[in-house]
Amino acid sequence: MKIAIASGKGGTGKTTVAVNLALALEDVQLFDCDVEEPNCNLFLGFELEPVEEVTCLFPEINPDKCTLCGDCADFCRYNALAALPKKILLFPSLCHGCGGCSFVCPAGAIEEKSRSIGIIEKASSDTPLTFFHGILNIGEAMATLVIRSLQRHIDESRPAIIDSPPGTACPVLAVLGCADYCVLVTESTPFGFHDFLLALEVARALKVPVGVVLNRDGLGDSRVEDFCRAEGIPILLRIPNDRMIARLYSEGIPFVKEMPEWKEKFEEMFETIKALACKSTGVQ
Amino acid sequence: MKICISACGKDPDSEVDPQFGRCNYFVIIDPEIGSVTSIINPGSEASGGAGIRAAEAVVGAEVDTLLTGSVGPNAFSILSEAGIETHSGIKGTVAFALREYQSGKLALLENSNASTHSGMNKS
Ligand code: SF4
Numbered sequence A: 001m002k003i004a005i006a007s008g009k010g011g012t013g014k015t016t017v018a019v020n021l022a023l024a025l026e027d028v029q030l031f032d033c034d035v036e037e038p039n040c041n042l043f044l045g046f047e048l049e050p051v052e053e054v055t056c057l058f059p060e061i062n063p064d065k066c067t068l069c070g071d072c073a074d075f076c077r078y079n080a081l082a083a084l085p086k087k088i089l090l091f092p093s094l095c096h097g098c099g100g101c102s103f104v105c106p107a108g109a110i111e112e113k114s115r116s117i118g119i120i121e122k123a124s125s126d127t128p129l130t131f132f133h134g135i136l137n138i139g140e141a142m143a144t145l146v147i148r149s150l151q152r153h154i155d156e157s158r159p160a161i162i163d164s165p166p167g168t169a170c171p172v173l174a175v176l177g178c179a180d181y182c183v184l185v186t187e188s189t190p191f192g193f194h195d196f197l198l199a200l201e202v203a204r205a206l207k208v209p210v211g212v213v214l215n216r217d218g219l220g221d222s223r224v225e226d227f228c229r230a231e232g233i234p235i236l237l238r239i240p241n242d243r244m245i246a247r248l249y250s251e252g253i254p255f256v257k258e259m260p261e262w263k264e265k266f267e268e269m270f271e272t273i274k275a276l277a278c279k280s281t282g283v284q
Numbered sequence B: 001m002k003i004c005i006s007a008c009g010k011d012p013d014s015e016v017d018p019q020f021g022r023c024n025y026f027v028i029i030d031p032e033i034g035s036v037t038s039i040i041n042p043g044s045e046a047s048g049g050a051g052i053r054a055a056e057a058v059v060g061a062e063v064d065t066l067l068t069g070s071v072g073p074n075a076f077s078i079l080s081e082a083g084i085e086t087h088s089g090i091k092g093t094v095a096f097a098l099r100e101y102q103s104g105k106l107a108l109l110e111n112s113n114a115s116t117h118s119g120m121n122k123s
């Protein structure tokens, strides 16, 4: 079973929930798929070892063979190639490595090369938790490729907790698309509610069952709660706006470690999720 | 000398559009021979890489100078590669922008002055 922890925007406590949930349970895996800002290990402090490099193909144009016909630039739906009167210019950050340009080039001037866009790392074997994360190199746009490589390391026979990228763009779709359950972390403030609705829309479009964790509960109003009640969305957990929790967070310490009563709450939440995911998708 | 201005419409009376990659039209004026033409900006419909499509079209039209507002880094590298001088700070109509340029009021752009994707939220 794969549980994605998501939120409409960053900074709502998504990583906190993912890390604490993973630490509260036995024999689970944690995957940090927020490859543009993988923060889980800031709280875990594990020693990491490299697993694999993630590469992306890109076209290399041989100027001696190129006739400047412009077919490659016309073809590229990502507009990564510009046909100028004297040369073809590639914008690597827009290239999706589809290989289409080399396919359509009538002069055989394009060769596909590969470049590294990121890396997958995992916690060394003596840590209590199976943990993987991916890092997208700065300036690269293809987060989805790193996420897909990361997902190939998920052991399907055990529960996996996935820290999803924030927002509602392609990288989130890649994570939610293969999740059995989605936990949306939000704050009950006007902005929080707005972002929550956007994320909810994505999860619903992908037909993933959704539950909510209210973070900094007690700070805002009741709009998220009222909405969830009306829509029949379960509130799985409330994390209060607590001074101790805030202090541990600022020190980079997962609060289940220092506040054992929370271990039970996360375990309960996990049982609820299992039951709900099972009911709606039939996954065990 | 051909001068290209990013605009909302096709003629000298149209309002300018300072968003280079996302404008609807490029109005191309050659003051020496008094010609006015226009091309549709292929970038206005692009989902990504709008500035690249726009710059490609402007280069293809063999203009010497571009008058616009904001240009992203990708588009700027195409324009400078092609040796097109870009001036920013247009406002008002196309004809007004041209007069401002001719009286030296529009600053030459040495670098891109917008981030990639900055025109994406225009609806
Ligand atoms: S490989 Fe695909 S995305 Fe990249 S430049 Fe070629 S056609 Fe465009």
Ligand code: SF4
Residues within 6 Å of the ligand: A061, A065, A066, A067, A068, A069, A070, A071, A072, A073, A083, A088, A104, A105, A106, A107, A108, A109, A110
């Ligand atoms: S399709 Fe091939 S020959 Fe034509 S411009 Fe592109 S690289 Fe050159």
